[in-house]
Amino acid sequence: MPTSPPLPRSLKTWLKQLDSVRLPILPANHEQVRRALANSNCSLREVAQLIQNSPALALMVLREANRNTANFSEPAESLEIALTRLGLQRTEALLNHLPSAATEEIPRPLRQLQLISQHAAQQANGLFANRLARLWQEIHWSSLLFLAPLWPLAAAHPELFEAWEQRVLGKGEPASKVEHELLGVSLLSLCLALAEHWRLPEWILQGYRLLAGERRLLVKALHIARDNQHPLQQQQALDADSTLRRWLTQPANTTMLANGLALAAHQAWDSPQSLRWQRLTGLYLQLPLSELQQLVHQQAVQSAHLHAAADLWHPAEALLWPWAARRLQPTTATPAPQSEALSAWRQHCRELLREPSPFASVMQLTTCARDALQSSGLSRALLLLADRTHTRLIAQQAVGLPKEASGLTLDPSQSQVLRRLLAQPGHLRLTPANIAQFSALLPGTLKALLPSEHLLLRSLASNGRVVMLLLADQHGAPLAEASVQAFSKTAQCIERALASFAKRGR
Known part of the structure; x- marks a missing residue:
């Protein structure tokens, strides 16, 4: 049976297709923000707080503000800065051009990915924002939008996300192999290309550059983080490598850590990937693993209170399960009828x-x-x-x-x-x-x-x-x-x- 049109298979064609995807927002979010923009008594911070209830709208506002930065030395790193640059009139015009769709009309994989992003933002706020209060906006918005390059893919081709999830998380197939078969390109390379094209915050770009091709420091940090039973030896190892120590303590790493924790917990709390991100976050915060896990679980519960939906999966649900339980199990062939x-x-x-x-x-x-x-x-x-x-x-x-x-x-x-x-x-x-x-x-x-x-x-x-x-x-x-x-x-x-x-x- 012929195919028309075929899925893109190169970075250039994927970039062109996904850049043109218009992400839908819920009518309730659309109306709340429209009213706030029309209300002269609402501050920019209040408008930004309403916009963050719709991750897709937050992305579009930031993208529009960073589309032409000729008059500014840096792209906008937070939504308040983006709103200041756009002005309320342009923001309202942008809002009116975005499609509005009911929950059941929005692909479930897109809503699931946005829920993971909201969970990551909650982890970032709870773990890092209080410690780095001066940078709380950069921490929050970079964490919320880190996975944004995946949103148009989930909107246009939701079946690809579900296939990736089942094969990589459920069956444990190598991500590189699955992504090459499904997309023809590396998912990290695609995310980095979109993030650069959209001029997303620099912290997001740093995270993807590290994960896509500069993993040497990350691997060294993970190796030290494994020895979480001996914090003194961990500190000595960091002191012996000043380059690694300076890299590890960069505030930009909070974005990558928060999303690593949220994505890994999407499958299981005690998976190797989840434990890896927990140990690395513990090393960053200089906290024992048990204390770090308690904080991570608390933030997951808080995220579930704020963002959980009946038809979506939230990792906080698994905190009630046996510790070794998995949400996605490797699928086996259907047994023959009895x-x-x-x-x-x-x-x-x-x-x-x-x-x-x-x-x-x-x-x-x-x-x-x-x-x-x-x-x-x-x-x-x-x-x-x-x-x-x-x-x-x-x-x-x-x-x-x-x-x-x-x-x-x-x-x-x-x-x-x-x-x-x-x-x-x-x-x-x-x-x-x-x-x-x-x-x-x-x-x-x-x-x-x-x-x-x-x-x-x-x-x-x-x-x-x-x-x-x-x-x-x-x-x-x-x-x-x-x-x-x-x-x-x-x-x-x-x-x-x-x-x-x-x-x-x-």
């Missing part, structure tokens, strides 16, 4: 194959088809009926999906994959190897209902014309070949049932 399920599946298939058709309505037929798919070992399934002109696909049956699946209506003209499947009977099996190729060609609402790297799609015909589309998976887990074969045989039975149903009464 004997009882196989027996039910055979019974449903026999019903579908009966001649003449035992079904009095399409609803009866699709209900039997749904039950057959479910008993074949597939936990999620969606059956869509095509109208006579192939201009609409309407959900007829769903299992294992949110309630909004029952009212789903799709326009096939917006998806090359759907158009191809409706043109003639066919099938498509999505896997991690081809997900990046085909996911961009599927409707966003469909991907939101069935976020999966392992998805089966098949179109069925009656009298030579496609009338139905089947989608099924096992909640994103790899599929056993037995389940794939059962899906194929079930589809054949449904197609036979459709043909028999069309002949009734003749």
